[in-house]
Amino acid sequence: xxxxxxxxxxxxxxxxxxxxxxxxxxxxxxxxxxxxxxxxxxxxxxxxxxxxxxxxxxxxxxxxxxxxxxxxxxxxxxxxxxxxxxxxxxxxxxxxxxxxxxxxxxxxxxxxxxxxxxxxxxxxxxxxxxxxxxxxxxxxxxxxxxxxxxxxxxxxxxxxxxxxxxxxxxxxxxxxxx
Amino acid sequence: xxxxxxxxxxxxxxxxxxxxxxxxxxxxxxxxxxxxxxxxxxxxxxxxxxxxxxxxxxxxxxxxxxxxxxxxxxxxxxxxxxxxxxxxxxxxxxxxxxxxxxxxxxxxxxxxxxxxxxxxxxxxxxxxxxxxxxxxxxxxxxxxxxxxxxxxxxxxxxxxxxxxxxxxxxxxxxxxxxxxxxxxxxxxxxxxxxxxxxxxxxxxxxxxxxxxxxxxxxxxxxxxxxxxxxxxxxxxxxxxxxxxxxxxxxxxxxxxxxxxxxxxxxxxxxxxxxxxxxxxxxxxxxxxxxxxxxxxxxxxxxxxxxxxxxxxxxxxxxxxxxxxxxxxxxxxxxxxxxxxxxxxxxxxxxxxxxxxxxxxxxxxxxxxxxxxxxxxxxxxxxxxxxxxxxxxxxxxxxxxxxxxxxxxxxxxxxxxxxxxxxxxxxxxxxxxxxxxxxxxxxxxxxxxxxxxxxxxxxxxxxxxxx
Numbered sequence: 159x160x161x162x163x164x165x166x167x168x169x170x171x172x173x174x175x176x177x178x179x180x181x182x183x184x185x186x187x188x189x190x191x192x193x194x195x196x197x198x199x200x201x202x203x204x205x206x207x208x209x210x211x212x213x214x215x216x217x218x219x220x221x222x223x224x225x226x227x228x229x230x231x232x233x234x235x236x237x238x239x240x241x242x243x244x245x246x247x248x249x250x251x252x253x254x255x256x257x258x259x260x261x262x263x264x265x266x267x268x269x270x271x272x273x274x275x276x277x278x279x280x281x282x283x284x285x286x287x288x289x290x291x292x293x294x295x296x297x298x299x300x301x302x303x304x305x306x307x308x309x310x311x312x313x314x315x316x317x318x319x320x321x322x323x324x325x326x327x328x329x330x331x332x333x334x335x336x
Numbered sequence: 337x338x339x340x341x342x343x344x345x346x347x348x349x350x351x352x353x354x355x356x357x358x359x360x361x362x363x364x365x366x367x368x369x370x371x372x373x374x375x376x377x378x379x380x381x382x383x384x385x386x387x388x389x390x391x392x393x394x395x396x397x398x399x400x401x402x403x404x405x406x407x408x409x410x411x412x413x414x415x416x417x418x419x420x421x422x423x424x425x426x427x428x429x430x431x432x433x434x435x436x437x438x439x440x441x442x443x444x445x446x447x448x449x450x451x452x453x454x455x456x457x458x459x460x461x462x463x464x465x466x467x468x469x470x471x472x473x474x475x476x477x478x479x480x481x482x483x484x485x486x487x488x489x490x491x492x493x494x495x496x497x498x499x500x501x502x503x504x505x506x507x508x509x510x511x512x513x514x515x516x517x518x519x520x521x522x523x524x525x526x527x528x529x530x531x532x533x534x535x536x537x538x539x540x541x542x543x544x545x546x547x548x549x550x551x552x553x554x555x556x557x558x559x560x561x562x563x564x565x566x567x568x569x570x571x572x573x574x575x576x577x578x579x580x581x582x583x584x585x586x587x588x589x590x591x592x593x594x595x596x597x598x599x600x601x602x603x604x605x606x607x608x609x610x611x612x613x614x615x616x617x618x619x620x621x622x623x624x625x626x627x628x629x630x631x632x633x634x635x636x637x638x639x640x641x642x643x644x645x646x647x648x649x650x651x652x653x654x655x656x657x658x659x660x661x662x663x664x665x666x667x668x669x670x671x672x673x674x675x676x677x678x679x680x681x682x683x684x685x686x687x688x689x690x691x692x693x694x695x696x697x698x699x700x701x702x703x704x705x706x707x708x709x710x711x712x713x714x715x716x717x718x719x720x721x722x723x724x725x726x727x728x729x730x731x732x733x734x735x736x737x738x739x740x741x742x743x744x745x746x747x748x749x750x751x752x753x754x755x756x757x758x759x760x761x762x763x764x765x766x767x768x769x770x771x772x773x774x775x776x777x778x779x780x781x782x783x784x785x786x787x788x789x790x791x792x793x794x795x796x797x798x799x800x801x802x
Contacts, residue, residue: 192742208743214762216742234762251403259763264761288725300765318767322771326778 162307166314182277183223187335191311202269213314213331214302216244221312227249228272228279248272248281277306288322296321310332355735361723363553363679364652365544365609368594368671370419370557372459372488372564373410375619377628379647380585386579387629389665393649396613400651401699402659407667407711407723408617410643411636412487414557415616415668416462420444420476422672422684423690424778426714429788432487435464435471436797437788443475443672446683447555453547456481457536457770459488470794474514478557478680482511483532484524488564491529495572506545509535520530533560537592541599546681548603553679558596559616559625562589566569567625582620582627607653608680621736633755637737639713639721641728650699652678657701665723670695688798689781710774719778720769726751729761729771757796765772 190212219334220243221234228248234243246257247272258265281302290293301317312333320326381388381397382404408572409415409425417423417430420442428436444454456473461568463471463485468766473481484490490507491501509532512518522528540558547554562569569585577583593613600606619627621635621643634640648666650656655678669692676683677696684690693707713721721730729748735756747761761767786799 195745201792210743210769211761211765212745214765216762261758261760261763285765288727288764288770298766317766318768320769320773321766322770322773324773327768327772 161320168322170278181274181279184228184279184304184306184312186313187250187336188218189336191332191334194218200261210317210331211327211329213333214316216301217315219333220336227255234261246270258259274301277305309330339405350376361451363681365547365553365605366443366452366555366675366679367544367600367609367611368419368555368557368720369560369593369596369611369613369654370416370458370613371560371562371613371615373617373627374563374586374589374615374622374647375627375635375642376630376632376645376647378563378582381649382630382647384642384663385630386577386583386586388577388583388590390590392590392597393613393647395597396519396593396611396651397649397655397661399601399658400611400649402658403614403648403650404661404663404665405665406614406646406648406723408615408646409668410617410639410715412564412616413461416460417618418691419668420462422690423688424691424714426670427689427691427782427785427787428748429790429792430462431464431697431790432461435462435463435467436476437792437799438475439468439788439793439796440476441683441685442476444473444555444671446681447539447553447679448555448678449683450480450679450681451553452679453542453543453554454478454480454557455540455551455553455554456483456557456559457539457543458483458533458557459561459564460485460559468518472512472518474512474518478513478514480513482509482521482533483536483559484509488529488561491524491526491568492566494523494525501772511739514580519736524751529561529566531570533562533588533592534570534595536560537595540596544596544599544605548605555675556596560592562586563620563625563627565620566623567620572586581625610650610652610655610675611622612648612650614650614668615646616642616670618646618698631754633757634735638681638734639715639730640735640755641750643648644711652699656699658700660701662698662706664698665708665711665712665725666695666706667692668697669693670708674699686794689785712774712778719775722774723750724770724774727764727766727767728756730756731771732762735769 160315179249193241216232222229227250230246234244244259248255255270257268263265268283270281284297287296287298298321303315306314307313316329317328348580371517377385381394382400409418414425414430417425417428417436421440428434428440448454456478467485493507505650507522508521509524510518511521540556567581567585569588573584573588574802577587595765600609617636619635629642632641632645634642636643671692673684673692674696677694695706697703698706709725711723720732728748728751732744733746746759747764747767748756
């Protein structure tokens with residue numbers, strides 16, 4: 159009962175807050191601008207790094223906004239693979255969303271919640287990590303903050319908390335409209 | 337009384353010497369066979385894509401262990417440096433033009449210090465272009481050597497149109513014994529390229545016979561020149577397999593391995609000899625002598641699995657259980673500490689980072705898992721990829737030399753995706769942190785013990801630590 163009330167409360171807050179201020183819309187087809195993708199923070203010495211983990215959503219993505227949810231679709235497989243795009247659905251009322259992705263060697267299960275922080279839409283996702291020395295797979299958090307910059311480009315800042323004693327890292331990816 | 341004291345004194349003097357000799361006599365012989373640019377797909381025990389039989393190599397596997405996750409550095413010189421020092425080659429600044437400094441401690445130096453006879457017959461490639469001035473195998477602990485100081489493609493020099501011996505030195509096969517000068521044996525050309533491995537095998541047998549007679553433990557390093565380009569094999573095998581030059585060369589490699597193992601049997605040394613047969617890096621990639629990486633993707637000079645995962649079979653009759661195969665991670669770096677443990681000798685340096693770990697308990701079946709769960713892969717001064725358990729993270733993905741494809745950063749699960757084709761970093765966000773930490777650990781050690789600078793001259797001394 160308490161849970162229901164708190165979910166209802168969160169939903170009301172979210173709705174009130176959305177109604178009170180004009181929130182940015184992220185809907186559309188987006189293509190990553192790789193020339194600006196970069197690592198913005200890491201706990202270790204990153205001088206060696208040349209690649210980038212990017213947003214976690216690939217190079218081309220589509221965002222659809224519905225009254226109760228936001229849908230993110232992105233290309234994971236090639237056209238030859240004849241597999242559908244990866245589809246992630248997030249409830250807008252702050253309740254937990256569960257998404258499952260088949261990635262060949264296992265199913266990647268994710269639990270996520272949405273929230274607004276000023277003009278940033280924050281998706282906080284719980285992932286399951288690899289097994290440690292004790293044979294247990296730790297749960298850990300990934301936070302994706304979506305904003306629009308002054309040019310209207312979509313910016314996704316992704317912070318991945320460390321597991322098994324590893325550091326937390328943050329990357330930022332910018333997408334232009336397709 | 338005087339006589340008694342003199343006898344006692346003599347006895348006290350002799351006793352330690354006898355003890356050392358006895359200890360040496362009890363230590364196992366070590367035979368390390370190390371072919372060049374020979375990929376996973378060429379070997380019978382690993383599937384032999386060309387169908388060329390390799391009974392002698394397969395026999396080593398059958399009598400001991402076949403490693404299915406044996407890792408090496410990506411190219412000739414760096415791989416030899418890692419093998420002989422137990423250190424990532426980036427630490428010793430090993431390069432083709434300069435080799436390694438005399439400050440490095442090799443397996444040969446370590447074993448020699450505890451009474452072993454040591455020899456190298458084959459390819460050196462750790463002395464740089466000025467090898468003859470202080471960077472010969474003799475300078476790194478070998479009592480004697482025969483072979484080529486650099487690499488096999490030099491055999492093409494004298495028959496290359498426009499070759500000018502006044503500008504480019506004529507390459508030679510050389511030989512040398514400790515205390516003496518290096519001397520030329522014959523020109524290293526296409527003809528002698530075909531036969532140098534056989535000569536090296538026969539010299540290996542002579543070396544083992546001499547030391548068996550002297551009851552002295554030995555370390556035989558036989559770095560074969562095959563199947564590096566030009567992959568032109570011994571006349572006995574030309575056209576014999578129907579599988580092209582690489583197939584013929586593979587048959588030649590196996591034949592020469594048989595010469596060594598037959599000699600061990602004839603000399604009664606099988607039980608007291610630890611035998612390694614492993615290759616320096618992935619298959620030759622240069623046409624027309626492209627080799628096979630088996631189920632993996634890529635060739636040498638890349639850190640794709642095909643370039644850094646090579647065949648390795650190990651035998652120690654009576655110590656390593658027969659007929660084992662394992663997918664546990666092993667690295668050529670581990671061979672030095674493993675040999676030290678097998679010899680019961682405290683010969684691994686302690687004043688510098690050693691990246692190898694002792695794998696003897698794993699080989700002997702005393703533990704299920706190897707003592708290694710990660711590997712760093714470098715090209716030049718770049719950390720290019722890291723393997724951790726079944727995962728491999730590329731910081732700068734490059735499937736073939738000089739070929740890059742975005743995204744540079746990719747994650748693969750090698751058990752579900754052995755060809756490194758499906759990047760799954762997006763669904764495994766944990767990866768970056770875990771792999772960064774492994775690199776950070778290396779960087780911290782390199783800060784504490786700075787890597788030897790590129791081009792360092794002898795005598796090299798590391799900077800003093802505060």
